[in-house]
Amino acid sequence: MMEQNWSKKEKAIAKRAFENAYEKECKDLIEKIQKRASEAKGPPDIWRLRDFLTKRIKEIENKYDYRYSMLILVFARLMQEGWITVDEIEGLSEDKISKICHLAEK
């Protein structure tokens, strides 16, 4: 289902949307780290912050998979989580947008 052709124009749109989402999510993570760090009082908070950071980085590394065979699923997840909007993928084929939105609603 996910093997689709991506035109040059679509690739450019996808790349921008993907990179914007990545930047946004990392910015959000930095803010969360800053908050947790500023609230840290004692040793257990250091271990908790390490665990939080390790877990979130693993999630991000797994999630941001820029293979064209994966992009529909990746965008659906990013949309579901609020990191991209439908406006940002405007210009992709109707079929792709429809699949992304459909999967994001699940």
Add this chain to the structure above:
Amino acid sequence: MMEQNWSKKEKAIAKRAFENAYEKECKDLIEKIQKRASEAKGPPDIWRLRDFLTKRIKEIENKYDYRYSMLILVFARLMQEGWITVDEIEGLSEDKISKICHLAEK
């Protein structure tokens, strides 16, 4: 060389010095994390902070070994790094203090 007897009084002194050093080092680490977090600008800083935190936690976990057979070495290292002073181990036998100070100077 490190197999020594620890009197009840010495154990109490050692425990307090050990715990104080641990608290001090963790407090220092929290301040370093807060500084790094507050200066973080983009994604690479998140990965760097994770690496820093993972490395420092490993060091702390390895260093703070409260086996009596290890304490002389542990205290020597803590003294070398500035986490305990000779005042804090006052009350240990002269032999122990001398070994700790000697090793700390190396």
